[in-house]
Amino acid sequence: MTDVTDPDEVLGEAEAVEQPSAGRVDRFRSEIGDMPVRGRAGDPDRLGYRAGVALLVAGPLLVFVTWLKVSDTNVLHEQVSYLVSGGLLALTLSAAGVALFLRHSFSRTMRLWMVRLMHEQRERPEGP
Amino acid sequence: MTDGAASEPLLELRGIRAAYGRIEVLHGVDLAVPEGAVFALLGPNGGGKTTTLKVAAGLMPPTGGQVHVAGREVTGARPEDLAHRGLVMIPEGRGIFPNLTVRENLRMNTLAGVSMQHVEEVAYNQFPRLKERRTQLAGTMSGGEQQMLAMARGLATDPAVLILDELSMGLAPIIVEQLYEIVAGIAEQGVSILVVEQFARTVLGVADLAAIMLHGRVQRVGTPDELEDELSSAYMGG
Numbered sequence: 001m002t003d004v005t006d007p008d009e010v011l012g013e014a015e016a017v018e019q020p021s022a023g024r025v026d027r028f029r030s031e032i033g034d035m036p037v038r039g040r041a042g043d044p045d046r047l048g049y050r051a052g053v054a055l056l057v058a059g060p061l062l063v064f065v066t067w068l069k070v071s072d073t074n075v076l077h078e079q080v081s082y083l084v085s086g087g088l089l090a091l092t093l094s095a096a097g098v099a100l101f102l103r104h105s106f107s108r109t110m111r112l113w114m115v116r117l118m119h120e121q122r123e124r125p126e127g128p
Numbered sequence: 129m130t131d132g133a134a135s136e137p138l139l140e141l142r143g144i145r146a147a148y149g150r151i152e153v154l155h156g157v158d159l160a161v162p163e164g165a166v167f168a169l170l171g172p173n174g175g176g177k178t179t180t181l182k183v184a185a186g187l188m189p190p191t192g193g194q195v196h197v198a199g200r201e202v203t204g205a206r207p208e209d210l211a212h213r214g215l216v217m218i219p220e221g222r223g224i225f226p227n228l229t230v231r232e233n234l235r236m237n238t239l240a241g242v243s244m245q246h247v248e249e250v251a252y253n254q255f256p257r258l259k260e261r262r263t264q265l266a267g268t269m270s271g272g273e274q275q276m277l278a279m280a281r282g283l284a285t286d287p288a289v290l291i292l293d294e295l296s297m298g299l300a301p302i303i304v305e306q307l308y309e310i311v312a313g314i315a316e317q318g319v320s321i322l323v324v325e326q327f328a329r330t331v332l333g334v335a336d337l338a339a340i341m342l343h344g345r346v347q348r349v350g351t352p353d354e355l356e357d358e359l360s361s362a363y364m365g366g
Contacts, residue, residue, distance in 0.1 A: 024214075025138070025163060025318060028288035029198040031213040037205045118221060 048104035055097025062090035136199045138163045138320040139184060139215070139289050145192035146176075146183050153179050155344045156193065161289070161337075166311065166321045168331045168352075170359065171341035177324040178220060180341070181291050184322060185217040186210045197289070212240060214288035220297055220324075222278035226267025230258055233266050233277055237284045251280035254310065272303040279307070283314065290314065292323040301327065308334050328359050 066086030070079045137160035146154040154176045161167040169177050182188035184195060186207035195203045197215060211217070225233050237247045252259040255276040261269055266277055275295060282290060292311070296304040304327050312334040315321050325331040332338060332352035339349040340358060348358060 024286065025198075025288055028138075028214045032198040032200050032202065032210075032215075035200075035202065035205060035209050035213060037200075037202050037209075118223075121221075121226065 045104045045107055048100050049108075052097050052099070052101030052104060055093045056101060057097075059090050059092075059094030059097055062086055062093060066090060137161055137196075138198055139322060140196040141180065141184060141193065142196065143193035144180065144183055144190045144195070146179050146188060146190045152191070153344050154183070154190070157183075157341075157344070157346055159339055159346055159349065161320050161322050163320055164315060164318045165336040166315045166323065166331075166334055168328075168335035168338040169322065169324045169341055170328045170331070170338055170355075171347075175341040176344040177341050178293055179344075181217065181293050181322065181324055185215065185291050187217070211285070214286065215291070216282045216285060216287035216289070217291040218278050218282045218293065218295075220293040222274050224266045224274055224277050224281070227265060229263050229265055230269075230277055231262045234281060234284065237281055240285050242285055247281075247284040250284045250286075251277075254283060255280050271298045272300075272307070275299060275307060279310070287319055289320045289322070292321065292325075294324060294326060296325060296327045296330070301330070304330055332356065332359075 063086075066082050069082045069086065073079060073082075139161040141157055141159050144154050144157040145152060157176070157180055159167070159169070159180075169180060171177055179188065183190050186195070186202070186205050186209070189204055193203075194201050195205075197205075197210065202210065207217075225236070228236075231248075234247045234251055235244060238244050252262075257273060258276055258280055261273060266274060269277070279295075295307055295311070299307070308330055311321060311323070315334070315336075323331055323335070332355070335352050337349065338352050338355050340347045340355060348355060
């Protein structure tokens with residue numbers, strides 16, 4: 001699609017813009033120098049996603065270990081102790097894993113959805 | 129180009145590799161934008177130009193290589209951190225809010241800590257037409273005016289490095305030429321500019337340096353005069 005508006009009418013007379021201060025680049029260098037950089041591994045979505053997957057594996061593993069411990073003894077209070085400590089911890093880890101996994105999967109999905117919306121918007125005819 | 133061009137580049141990519149899923153689209157891209165220079169990245173569609181810009185702006189993490197800004201390695205830095213300090217990208221498709229007025233679009237820049245007065249002053253001085261349109265919905269303006277709004281928003285934060293992706297998209301060639309005159313004016317103020325453009329001839333008129341990208345690699349870097357003859361073969365696959 002091509003814009004057919006008269007360029008002179010569109011652009012008008014561009015007035016002189018105030019020159020940026022001579023120290024703009026120096027300030028930029030200084031600010032970039034002070035900027036925190038977390039590196040490639042610092043992507044919170046990627047970290048959260050991986051942590052979620054790890055917890056989702058760790059939770060059921062702990063359930064299995066707890067089951068082994070419980071089945072290893074006939075003493076009731078020991079079994080209850082294993083269930084309370086291992087079982088609850090396993091459930092907590094699994095719940096946290098599900099939450100992290102969904103949260104960080106959704107944010108990736110939502111971002112893709114936004115990109116799609118922007119793409120569709122771009123495809124629409126432009127204004128008058 | 130300023131004297132600083134002789135010193136270290138303001139933006140530099142070293143051996144950048146990037147992938148969408150398992151498909152690698154950049155296979156070791158090297159380029160350097162000197163201080164105050166206009167660097168044009170040219171080449172046919174699918175060559176990896178936009179992906180290169182995304183990596184440079186921090187919008188896409190590279191799978192390999194390094195991004196250096198003002199002499200410091202910033203690979204993996206958050207795009208908002210880079211933008212806040214003065215590395216600004218104007219994306220393909222302008223990225224304006226079509227359902228907001230011009231003034232409301234400009235107001236978005238105040239979230240970056242800039243006063244509305246400053247934002248409007250910069251925008252309306254550079255693009256007087258936007259002042260007339262300030263209460264109009266951005267989506268109802270012409271393509272040229274929308275592009276001006278996108279550029280005004282980018283300039284309002286006082287950038288040191290400006291990244292432009294397909295400034296000419298959907299615009300008549302004569303408007304593109306006018307916009308590139310403004311780009312040249314911005315570069316004269318000391319802003320380093322990395323630009324991806326399909327209108328190769330137009331952008332070469334204002335560029336200090338240019339590179340031809342093909343299949344995820346920079347094939348050739350040089351001055352516009354040096355590259356002009358090679359452009360046709362690059363676009364025609366010759």
